[in-house]
Each structure stands twice: as structure tokens, then as C-alpha cells.
Amino acid sequence: MKRLNPLRQRLAALGLLAIPLLTFPMLGLPTGDWDGIPASFLYLFGVWAGIIVLAAGAAERRGD
Amino acid sequence: MLSAGLILLLSAAYMGLLFAVARFGDARADAGRSIISANVYALSLAVYCTSWTFYGSVGRATSGGLSFLTIYIGPTLMLLFGGVIVKMIRISKTQRITSIADFIASRYGKSQLLAGLVTVIAVIGVVPYIALQLKAVAASLDVLLQTSGRDLLPEPMLDSTLVIAALLALFTILFGTRHLDATERHEGMVAAIAFESVVKLVAFLAVGLFVTYGMFGGLSDLFQRAAAAPELARLLQLDSSRAGTWTALILVSALAIVFLPRQFQIIVVENVDESHLRRAVWLFPLYLVLINVFVLPLALGGLLHFPGQGVNPDTFVLTLPLARGAEALALLVFIGGLSAATSMVIVETIALSTMVCNDLVMPWLLRTRWRRVSERDDLSGILIGIRRVAIVVILLLGYIYFRAAGEAYALVGIGLISFAAVAQFAPAVFGGMYWKQGRRPGAVAGLLGGFVVWFYTLLLPSFARSGWIDKGFVEEGLWGVEALRAQALFGLSGLDEISHCLWWSLLVNIGLYVLVSLHSRPDALEAGQAESFVDVFRHGGRTRHARLWRGSASLDDLVGLLERFLGPLRARQRLGAFAAAQGVREWQALPANADFVRFAEAELSGAIGSASARVMVASVAREEPLGVGEVLDILDEATQVRAYSRELERKSRELEAATAELRAANASLRELDRMKDDFISTVTHELRTPLTSIRAFSEMLHQDPEIDLADRTRFLGIIVSEAERLTRLINQILDMAKLESGRAEWTTGCVDVGEVARETMESLGQIFRDKGVRLASEIPARGPVVLADRDRLTQVMINLLSNAVKFVPGETGRVMVRAGDDGREARVEVEDNGPGLTAEELPFVFEKFRQGGNTMTDKPQGTGLGLPISRQIIEYFGGNLWVESQPGAGAKFIFTVPLPAPQQ
Amino acid sequence: MTQRILIVDDEPNIVISLEFLMKKEGFAVAVANDGDEALAQVASFNPDLLLLDVMMPKKSGFEVCEALRADPERAGLKIVMLTAKGRDTEMAKGLAIGADAYVTKPFSTKELVDKVREMLAV
Helix, strand or coil: CCCCHHHHHHHHHHHHHHHHHCCCCHHHCCCCEECCEEHHHHHHHHHHHHHHHHHHHHHHHCCC | CCCHHHHHHHHHHHHHHHHHHHHHHHHHHHCCCCCCCHHHHHHHHHHHCCHHHHHHHHHHHHHHHHHHHHHHHHHHHHHHCHHHHHHHHHHHHHHCCCCHHHHHHHHCCCCHHHHHHHHHHHHHHHHHHHHHHHHHHHHHHHHHHCCCCCCCCCCCCCCHHHHHHHHHHHHHHHHHCCCCCCCCCCHHHHHHHHHHHHHHHHHHHHHHHHHHHHHCCCHHHHHHHHHHCHHHHHHHCCCHHHHHHHHHHHHHHHHHHHHCHHHHHHHHHCCCCCCHHHHHHHHHHHHHHHHHCCHHHHHHHHHHHCCCCCCCHHHHHHHHHHHCCCHHHHHHHHHHHHHHHHHHHHHHHHHHHHHHHHHHHHHHHHHHHHCCCCCCCCCHHHHHHHHHHHHHHHHHHHHHHHHHHHHHCCHHHHHHHHHHHHCCHHHHHHHHHHCCCCCHHHHHHHHHHHHHHHHHHHHHHHHHHCCCCCCHHHHCCHHHCHHHCCCCHHHCCCCCHHHHHHHHHHHHHHHHHHHHHHCCCCCHHHHHHHHHHHCHHHHCCCHHHHCCCCEECCHHHHHHHHHHHHCHHHHHHHHHHHHHHHCCCCHHHCCCCHHHHHHHHHHHHHHHCHHHHHHHHHHHCEECCCCHHHHHHHHHHHHHHHHHHHHHHHHHHHHHHHHHHHHHHHHHHHHHHHHHHHHHHHHHHHHHHHHHHHHHHHHHHHHCCCCCHHHHHHHHHHHHHHHHHHHHHHHHHHHHHHHHHCCCCCCEEEEEHHHHHHHHHHHHHHHHHHHCCEEEEECCCCCCEEEEEHHHHHHHHHHHHHHHHHHCCCCCCEEEEEEEECCCEEEEEEEECCCCCCCCHHHHCCCCCCCCCCHHHHCCCCCCCHHHHHHHHHHHCCCEEEEEECCCCCEEEEEEEECCCCCC | CCCEEEEECCCHHHHHHHHHHHHHHCCEEEEECCHHHHHHHHHHHCCCEEEEECCCCCCCHHHHHHHHHHCHHHCCCEEEEEECCCCHHHHHHHHHHCCCEEEECCCCHHHHHHHHHHHHCC
16 A cells, blocks of 8 residues: 555546546537547547556656 | 358467467466566456457447447546555455455355355356357358358358357366366466457557558548548537436446456456556556547448448448458458457356356355265366356357347447446445445345346346347336336436446445445454455455464364365465465474464365355364454454554653642642641640630639739639630631631621621720721612621621721721722722731731731730631622732721622 | 749730749749840840740741850750640750750649749759
């Protein structure tokens, strides 16, 4: 528990942040498209990937 | 055109490769050089992506747009709350848990009932999922061979899907039931799963790239073309009217990533190092992102390429490359899909068969005839046999479901039915991990309730939809009761079937769990388990639990059990390892103590599940049941010790403070003692002084009759007056004592202060006149009236006036008495123009036996007690008595008594 | 030669009784009412024996005794302490300070007279 605790909190915070970002109504916001690619597509994958990158940064930095 | 032979060959080759990887992994594990790294662990989680991902997502995307992504967002989120998973892993390691059924059963007191129930729910719930895999493989084969599926084999009677099922069963048996001990990690299997996850990803990315950039001009081109077609354009946007479904799917998939038996197996049971989770937290979601990027493009590509042709969108990943003649790619994709399906089936069926064997069959067998240990010898073979049979049965069930309901659903729909089933484990598991009050009856009630609702609102309707049973209960409700419509219970309509089922089943599940738990009492074992689970990070380690067992057992009996269930060879191996760990050379020399019993139980749990293991061990060992209190006490010891040491520190600090207080108290007590001694000696002195005169004169008169009359008269007068003095003194001392101890008697009534003053002045008037002192007064005609003891008040007045007359000089002395009130209290002043008091003397006049001024003038009249008594009296009435004086300017004695509160 | 006795006490009635008693026995008697007066009287009257009360305002009997004992010229002066306080500690204190005798009140007149005579060895 000690080993993971600050990391766990960060990740959990990331998770809590992700929930509203990846659900409606936030999800209904992006409209239109960029170079033909729908905004919702970009938004979803972008946010999703972004969260993963943040999680990776947090998890890998905790060198143990 | 691909030939069946080629396909079969390739498939067999791939399976062989998987097998080889598994063997390699096992060999390395046995040699102690495990190949399970954080990356391998993270990739093994991708067993979550089955042919559902491979085929079904594309199919889903063609109707629901991006909604297929929910199934992958859920797991991402669940992993972010990795603390939960860590706790699950820690608990499982500590309790030697081998399956989800074991987990739940163990938490709620190693209950066989719960174990069986969870197993049944798991099997029934997952059968659709297995059917899904069969359907996918069958469909993909159909596409490749461009046949209708029945011509695969020469005999038209045999359904190719059945053959596939049989082959899968065989492969699973080969893969997973070579030896019995389920506590040992199947490192080979994990390695193989990780390998095939990579294959899956590569295959899918390959076809995705091919379609997006090979068949179309890239992502932008693809999307723009889709946007141009109206029926496709809507797929590009997220449908916010389906927000509820979106969230429900995220929730249900987040639960599935841990509660699907194969997922639990891979994530929890197969975990070798908790820190691997850190890698998995992001690597697995990254995998999910990558494998899903091209799903929508693929779907759109398929729809664009095959407009209105009725091609099954689930198979776009195959049909699209085939349409372009990319047969090699199609083969690769097929292998990928096959890989996805087989890995799911293998892991899932192994997990399920373990549960069936340990938690369903074994308990029943134990109850019937295997209780008596003098029965068979080597049961390990029987156990393996049971598992193999279970595997076959499960696959058979999967096939049956495929036939009964699989045709009517798209793949994803079937999968979600399973997700909703395993979601029912959530309350029992999460409650078990975080709520000590969660109880077995509650878990049973919750699980049953949730399962029944799921069954009615999701599983049965799936049969109805394929026409195998009547649709009445779906459309009109059970027995025609509209509120019981299977997919619109109690009028909750407008939700898709998954959300609807989820809502009601979880409501019933959680509700029953909480309510029934609150009304149940645990037995010792369950309470102990609750502690171990919820506080797993606090109690740490398995050594704790050894002490939860109390009883006696014989080594031979326990060893016999081990041999019987693990097989003699394996049992000896484990015993040897245990002995070595205990520092004992020969395992035969091990003491049959609580530690050993615990070891035996743990080993048996791996073979037959913790609930059954418990029963078996209990049957050979004579256990003394521990009370709930004792169990909790034992578990609490560590916490108690810590609490005690904190207590100790606190107490020693308190002790220091108390010592200091005591010293101070001692000092003040000594002071008081000294003062008391002083008082007593003073009183003694005061009493003895008049006695001295009395005795002396009495003796002198007695001894000498010749004393002349004048002297005799004088002496007798002195005797009398001293006797009076003595009496006065004694009376006043007693009065003082009574007042101070609160034992005086008071008659309280309405007293007119002014009147008392006037009366006193009159009765003492003669003394004033004798001395020539002028006595004046300023007293109102009436009042003030106070509640007081009249006699006592008079006593005070007498005291003050007689003091005044004593100390003023004769002839020129003046004494003024004033009485009045200021609305709150009555005030009386006695002022004289005597010598007054110095600042030092001021406080002393009210001390006992002190007398103001020159004491010679007051003796022998004064006792020194008048003023103290007066003060006591006035203070009893709630007032104050004090003096204001300047040397040479007389003294003013003032007392106040509060006026009574106005009557209401 | 008539022996002189100085009576020191703040209680007037006790003074009267002691005065009468000693005069009856034929001693020359002087009186003092407090410590300062006592010292003055000692200087002027030059008594042979002191009947000294302990509890007195201003200077206590102890202080008088101490002062007198500190004076080598008064070495022959007999001091009899009188007090209503009867505690052993008081008595010991008095004797330690240098009183020759310690009598508690109320006293027996006969005993007091005897003691005085004894100390003056008449």
C-alpha cells in the first residue's frame, strides 16, 4: 500500500477526471470535423490516449 | 479460393505454435526463470479482446457508430482505479484464492453455498460469450471458404460449429489439465496469451491499414466519403440520446474486466508481482486504443464498399481484403480472429471448469460419500477427470446456446448479456472488500436476486427473440401482467435492454445485499474473513491466519489428505518445500500445529477450492471452534499492540502531569494543614486565656480567705466576666463552625433591613450614650426588604455597631448608619470616625481572631470572630461585606444583600 | 533583699492575677504589656525573674527571650515562659531559646509560686 499509494491516488484522480470527459454530456460537445475526420472521433481517441499517456507518465515515474 | 485443407493446416500450425509458447513458458517457470514480466502481464490482459473485438466491434460500429468504444473505455477506467485491483490481488494471495467463486465464498466464511451459486451464475452467464466465439469462428470460416458452412465436412449431418466446439474442447483439455494444482500459476498459458495478443493486434492493424490506406485514400478520405452518404453520416456523430446506454456500457464493461472468470484468472490469480500492475495500468489501455482505432474506418469502408448487399458487417475484416483479393491478409486476419476466440475459450473454460470442479462438484461429492477419509487413495485423478468433463460440458452448452439464440443476435449483443451476468458479482465482491458488515446471507440474497432479474430481463428474452420460447412475457409481461414485461419492468421503458437489465438487477442485488447483511450476524469464521479481507493491508501476510485455528490434528491424517487430492508425488514435493521453508529437514518431522494445518488447507484449496478444503481439513482435525470475539481478538492483536503503545505514551504523559498536580496538591494540603493547626492552636489559646484568669483568681480566693473585700469583689467580678467571655467565645466558635460547615439553621423570611437597623440601634443605644458617641442614621421609612434570617441579620448589625462604638473615641465619636437600595441590592453602611485601618490591616479584620487596632483596647471583650461570622452570614444571603477605610479617617463597613427577584 | 519579678502579658486580667499573686508572696512586681515594654522594663527595673507570655502583639515572648539571652549582662535573669499554646514543639522551642521554665495556662497558682521560689532559690 505504501508503495503504490501516491500513485494510486493520482491514477484514481485521473480516473475520476476521465469519467466526465468520456461520458455525456461532455461527449456531445465536439461537432464538425477536421479534414473530414469527425470531431467526436478525434475527441474520443484524443482524450482516451491522453489519459493513458498521463497514466503512463505517473506509473513509470514512480521508480521502485 | 482458399481450400479447407490449407486453412486447417494453418490453424493447426498456429495452435501448435501457441502450445509451444506455453510449454516454453512453463519450462522457464519451473527452472525458476520466469518469463512473466510486466509487459507480458499487461499483454496477457488483452485476452479481454476476443472475436467480439475482432469481428463484433466492426459490426456494432455499422449500426451504433462509436458506441462500440464503451466496452474499452470501461476497462481503461477500471484500471485507473488500480488500488481496487491491488487489494483484490493482495487478498487473493493471502487467502490462496483461485477463482472468483473462491474469492466470494472465502470472504463470506468459506461458504460452499456461495461458491456453488457463483459458479452456476458464472457458467450460465458466460455460456453466451462462449457461443459468441463459436459463432465468430464459424462465420469466419464461412467467409473464407465461401460456403454455407455445412459443406466443410463430407457428412452433412455434422455441423461445423459443433466440430469447432469439439476441437476447442480438446485443445483446452490438452492445454490446461495436465496437472491439478491450480494455485500454481500457469505461466505457460499466460505467455501464450500474451503472444497471441500481439498476433491479434498485428492482424487487426494490418487489415485496418489495408482498408484505410489501401482501399481508400486514408482516414480523411474515408470519413469524408462517409459523411457524403446520409445513412452513414449519422455514424460519425455520437448520439447523445443514447447517453444512458453509453454510461451503462462503460459501467458494465468496467465490471467485466475483473469479474469475467478468465479476467479474474489473468489479472488476479496469475499475477506474480503486484508492481506489474503499474505497467498494466497504461499498457493495456494503450493496446485497447490501438486495436480500436481502425474499427470505425473499417465499418465505414465496409458499408461504402458493400452498399446494401447484406454482407454481415461482423465479417468486414475478412470480406474487405478478400474483395480485393488479398488472400494472405485475409488468412492473417482469420488466424487473428481464431486466436482471439481460442484464447478466450481456453482461459475461460479452464477457469470455469476449475470453479465447477472445486465449488460445485466437490462439495456435493464430499457431502455424499467422500467425507470418510478411509475411502479412496488417489483422488487427484478423479479431480482432473471432473475438470475435463466440465470443459466438454461447458463447450457443449456454448454450442447449444449458439444454436438456440445465437442466430438472432449480433455478436456484441450476445457478449453484453454475459457482461451483465458477471456484473452481479460486483456488490458481493466490492462489499466484501470494503464493508466488514457484508454478510453471507446478504451476498446470497443479492446474487440470487440479481441473477433472477438478469435471467428474466436478458437471458430469457434472448431465447424468445430467436423464437425458441414464446415472446409473451416480453411483450405483455409475465402472466399478462404489464408491469412484469421482461424488458420494461414496472414501466421503465425507453432504455435499451442492457441498461434496463443493469438497472433493475443491480438495484435488486445491492438492495438485498445491504439490507440482508445489516440484519445478519456472522459466525467466527466469517468475521475473521471479513477482517482479513477488508483490512488486508493492515494485517499483512498469512502468518496471522495460522493462529485462527485451534484444535488438534495428526500429521498422518493431513498428509494423507494431501496425497489423496494432490497425488502422492506432488504432495511430497509441496511438503518438502514447506518443511524447507520452516527450517525442518524432513517433512515427517513437521509438527502438526496451526501453521501446518493452514499449509495443508491452502494446498488443498488449490486442488478443490477453499470451501471444500476447509471441510476436508475439518474432518480430519478436531477443531475447537473459536468464538467471533476470539477471532477478532487474534486479528486485532497487531492493531491492539500498536494501540497499546500509543496508549502507553499517552499514559506516561498523563502520569507526569498527575505527579505535578499531586505535588501541588500536597503542598496546598500541607499549607491547609498548617493553617488548621494554626487555627486550632489559636482557638486553644483563646479558650485558655480566660480560663487562666478564672482558675488563677479562683485558686487565689480559695487559698487565701484573708483577702480583703474590695479585692475579693474585684476578683470575683473578673471571674464572672472571664467566664462570660469564655462562653461568648465558645458560642462564637461553634457558630463559626456551624456557618462554615453549612450546618447552621436558617429561618428565612422577608426582613426589612431598615427596621433591623433601627432596632439594633435602639438596643445598643445605651452603650453609645455611655461612651458619649453620637449615633445617627439615614434610613428610609420602609424597606429595603430582603429574603434573610432576621436574627442573623440582627447579629450582623450588632456586630458592626458594637465594633464601631468600641473603636471610636469617646465624646467625639460619631457613628452613622445608612440603609438603602439601588434596585438590585439592599445596602447598609456603618461609618465611624475612629482611627481607621491601614492598608495592611484592611484584609485582616475579617480573619478569625484578628482584631483591628490596638488589641489592648478590645480585650477582654472582643473575640476576634465577630466580623468573620458577619461576613459568613452576609455571604450566605448572597451579599458582600467589606470595609473602606483610611488611617485616621474612620472606617466604613458596608454590606449588600441582593433584593429578591420581582414576583411574576 | 527583695527579689524583683517582671510580669509580661497582654491580657489585663492575667496581669492582675499574677501581680496579686507575686505581691502576696512578697516579691517586688513590675508589669509590662508587650514585648517592647518588657525590654524597657528589664532595663529599668532589673528584675531577677521574668514571667513572660508568649503570645503578644508586636514582639512575641520568644523574641524577648532571645533578645535577653543574647545580652550577656542578663545571664542571671530567670525567664519563665507562660503560654496557652501547649504543643510540645512550642515548649521545646522555648527551652531551646533559653527559657528556664515553660508553664502552660491555665496554671496552678500554687505550682507557679513553688516554681518561682525554686528558681530564685529563696
